[in-house]
Amino acid sequence: MASASDPKRQLKIKTGVVKRLAKEKEMYEKEAVDQAAKVEKMKAEEKDEYDIKKQKEVLEESRIMIPDCKRRLKTAYDDLKKLVADTEELCETEEHKNAKAILENTVLEE
Secondary structure: OOOOOOHHHHHHHHHHHHHHHHHHHHHHHHHHHHHHHHHHHHHHOOOOHHHHHHHHHHHHHHHHHHHHHHHHHHHHHHHHHHHHHHOHHHOOOHHHHHHHHHHHHOOOOO
């Protein structure tokens, strides 16, 4: 049974967190673009003002989530980066290699 302080287990968990948050950020960014297009289409088609207002609220909710997602991703990324540096002795393990790959492939924005 692996303990909570098992470095391989921690690498696997933190790698999963970074991967999940990166996907979540992409999803919110895509949703915001899609919602903005939907609002513009509704305006162009002169849909009901109430419906447009509601759609704008949905758009705003997506936009509000993006900075929070970026902040959580940065924190998780930094945690994983530190753990990778602190567990260099595990560099031949699959968990360590996966963690390094995620760090290399994750795009952080300021």
